[in-house]
Structures are given as C-alpha cells and as structure tokens.
Amino acid sequence: MKIAVFGATGRTGRPVCEQALERGHEIVVHARSPDRVQFTDDRVTVVEGDAYTGDGVRDAVESVDAVVSVLGQGDGSPDDLLTVAGEQITDAMTERGVLRFVTLVGAGVREDGESVSLGGKMMGVLLKLLARDVLEDAETHVESVRETDLEWTVVRVPRLSEGDRTGAYRAGEINLGFDAIDRADVARFILDCLEDDRNVREMPKVGPA
Numbered sequence: 001m002k003i004a005v006f007g008a009t010g011r012t013g014r015p016v017c018e019q020a021l022e023r024g025h026e027i028v029v030h031a032r033s034p035d036r037v038q039f040t041d042d043r044v045t046v047v048e049g050d051a052y053t054g055d056g057v058r059d060a061v062e063s064v065d066a067v068v069s070v071l072g073q074g075d076g077s078p079d080d081l082l083t084v085a086g087e088q089i090t091d092a093m094t095e096r097g098v099l100r101f102v103t104l105v106g107a108g109v110r111e112d113g114e115s116v117s118l119g120g121k122m123m124g125v126l127l128k129l130l131a132r133d134v135l136e137d138a139e140t141h142v143e144s145v146r147e148t149d150l151e152w153t154v155v156r157v158p159r160l161s162e163g164d165r166t167g168a169y170r171a172g173e174i175n176l177g178f179d180a181i182d183r184a185d186v187a188r189f190i191l192d193c194l195e196d197d198r199n200v201r202e203m204p205k206v207g208p209a
Helices: 013-022 057-061 081-096 118-130 132-146 183-196
Strands: 002-006 026-031 044-048 066-069 100-106 151-157 159-161 170-172 180-182 205-207
Touching (some): 002 013, 002 057, 013 026, 013 183, 026 057, 066 183, 100 183, 132 151, 151 183, 159 183, 183 205
Parallel strands (some): 002 026, 066 100, 159 180
Antiparallel strands (some): 170 205
16 A cells, blocks of 8 residues: 655654554655655655645645545644645545545544543543644544545544553544553554554544553
C-alpha cells in the first residue's frame, strides 16, 4: 500500500511512518521542513509543502492508496488548522480519486447520543475551559470530513504518551476518561484500520488495553 502522511514529522506521525515501513508499505511524507524527515528508505517520498495553504497537497496524494492525517496544533498554529488543512486534503483526494482517509482528533469530540464516563465528562469540561479553540477546530474538521464521500475513519484518542508502547489497544465504543495511550499504539491502530478496511465511516475511540 502507498500511504500519504500529513503531520509525519510530529510525535505521532513518526511512529505511523516507522510502522508503515516495518509493515512493507510505501509512504509519501508531506512536510513543511523536509530536513526534519528522519526516514532514509527508498520507499519514502518527501513532498515539501504546507497543508494549511494547500501547497504540495495535491502532489502528495497523487497515486496513493490511502491518506493519513495526524496533524495537530502547536505553538503559533492557526486556530483552524485541522479544519482548513483537512479541507485542503479531502478536496485534493476527491480531485485525485483517492478514497481512503484516516484522521486523528481528541476524544473530546463527541458523537450525538454517545455515552460518556464521568472522567470523560470532566475531561470535556477541562478542554472547553483550557483549549476551547482546539476542541472547536477538531469538531468542525470532523463535521467537514463526515460530509465528504470519502471512506473516512475518525480516530479519537485521549491523552497521548510516549515511551510506553504495549502493542495493544482497546477500540470502538469505549469509555475514556483520564486514560493515556502511547502514540505508537495509536499508530498501530491507524495502520490496522487501513490494512483491514476497519471502521469505515465510523469514529472509534482508542485507549490503552
């Protein structure tokens, strides 16, 4: 499989790329700073660009089988990063005839009518108090993705950690509160979704096993 990865140089993008290569896939890395790409493999293609402006996005999704977005807001990021970059990506996919799309957001994004644990409700309150712009951006991004005709999967995660990879996870309609899951385990789930055509047009939550 040939997979375009947006956010590939970030803390979640790196394990996505590493594991994709371990599984025998090709990857197209879209990056604003190609010098930050740490993968030296003949199965890696690097496309320089900016997903927010759309620069390089169409080149990155050309002739791929699937697209993964693990973009996240950082210091200095636009408040609508996920929404605008997501629309650039999905529009380019539609133009290029690429259907499979997996995108990552926080578990604070809810589905109508879903049950939420007490811890999850408390986390939601904290997010609205401390990171309202980030949450609203993710919610708008998800609404936009769901309106497309793509074979999308929205992966929702709690707090992300590093260095405690277990190789296991729980996924689906699960309760998440103050749980944390290693980024490498999230990467594994994302790739499992692609390889097994899992959770198409669904919004699974992923947590530690």
